[in-house]
Amino acid sequence: YIAGAGVARGYLNRPALTEERFLEDPFYPGERMYKTGDVARWLPDGNVEFLGRTDDQVKIRGYRIEPGEIEAALRSIEGVREAAVTVRTDSGEPELCAYVEGLQRNEVRAQLERLLPGYMVPAYMIEMEQWPVTPSGKLDRNALPAPDGAADAETYTAPRNVTEMKLSQLWEDVLKNGPVGIHDNFFDLGGHSLKATALVSRIAKEFDVQVPLKDVFAHPTVEGLATVIREGTDSPYEAIKPAEKQEIYPVSSAQKRIYVLQQLEDGGTGYNMPAVLELEGKLNPERMDRAFKELIKRHESLRT
Structure with missing residues (x-):
């Protein structure tokens, strides 16, 4: 080894x-x-x-994280009697999920945000009263409830008007979690800065109102954001239109930076994001190659 x-x-x-x-x-x-x-x-x-x-290190949204460090931070909070942190993929992507006993999750989250950087704060907080254990008396992490399970349930308050109904639906689409009540906290349901950005974009398209990203953090409930939307100034949504056809296009500052780094590092792979797909059955490599070439030919964004 x-x-x-x-x-x-x-x-x-x-x-x-x-x-x-x-x-x-x-x-x-x-x-x-x-x-x-x-x-x-x-x-x-x-x-x-x-x-x-040799450890439990995981990678969440590009950051390498040791769940044990988060558990230690949770246990250091006065009033928390027990804590555990796992990684769940219920929403289709790996997310940190914390289980705590002794304090309400909103209070735990507020204190944890002062102890850890944002990317280490779990997307889900679940309050526990009884912990599943193995026959030997150890914590059975595989038996811990899913974020949308009974242990995470709160009193559901249904939307009261059209704005709240539309906003609740947007939350469910972005978070892939529901149903969403008007008092549910966006970040307690698995939200983070990237999903908040996606939510702001959808709000602009649905309501023709530009909601600053900071307002999602300041008003993280459907009820709070609905008030922001009603008090906001109308700003019709404008989709990004394709540039006119031309032989060459000016590059953005981000593209210039990537080009310079590529020249300095002699084609390093630091910005590559690898993934593996397992294909079952007989594969025709030539047809797959042609399919990729057609996709690249069809979509300009794949040729930047």
């Missing part, structure tokens, strides 16, 4: 590396080295198979 050194130094990208070569010269003289926390093993064909990690 190799936990760290060889993986951290990029040996996996060296096709000529063999186990004998690694054991013969495992270090770069004079260079600092770090363990990655990854656990891997040599395969008979010389490849290295990734097995997992």
Whole structure:
């Protein structure tokens, strides 16, 4: 088993590396080295198979997070008797979910936001009275309730007018969670800054009112945002229109920056976002290649 050194130094990208070569010269003289926390093993064909990690580190919206650190912060809050943090994918993307006993979740969230950066504050807070345990008496994390389960339920207050009805529907579409009552907190239901930005865009399109992003944080309930919308100034929604056809287009400042970094780093992959899709059945590589080329030809955004 190799936990760290060889993986951290990029040996996996060296096709000529063999186990004998690694054991013969495992270090770069004079260079600092770090363990990655990854656990891997040599395969008979010389490849290295990734097995997992030595900790519970997860990646949420690009940030590497250790749930144990969040649990420690929760337990440091006066009044919290017990706490646990897990990662759930009920909404289709990984989200942090905290389970607490002893304090109301709104109070816990307010204090946790003073202890941790925003990306480490769990999207969901669930108040617990009884904890599921295994036959040996340990916490059964797999049996913890889903965010929309009974443990997370509050008194539901239905929308009272058209504005609140439309806004509740927008929340459900953005959060992929519902039903949404007028007193529910956007961030308690799994909202975060990216989803708040999406909500602001949908509000502008639905109500023809520009709601500042800060108002979503200041008024995180349907009732509060409905008031902001009613008091807002009309600002008709304008869709972004395609630029006129021309041979070349001026690049944005962000595109200039990416270009400069690409030239300096000799084509590094720091801005690549890899993903893996498993295809079942017989695959025709030529047809797949043609399909991708047609997509790139059809959509200008794929050619920027």
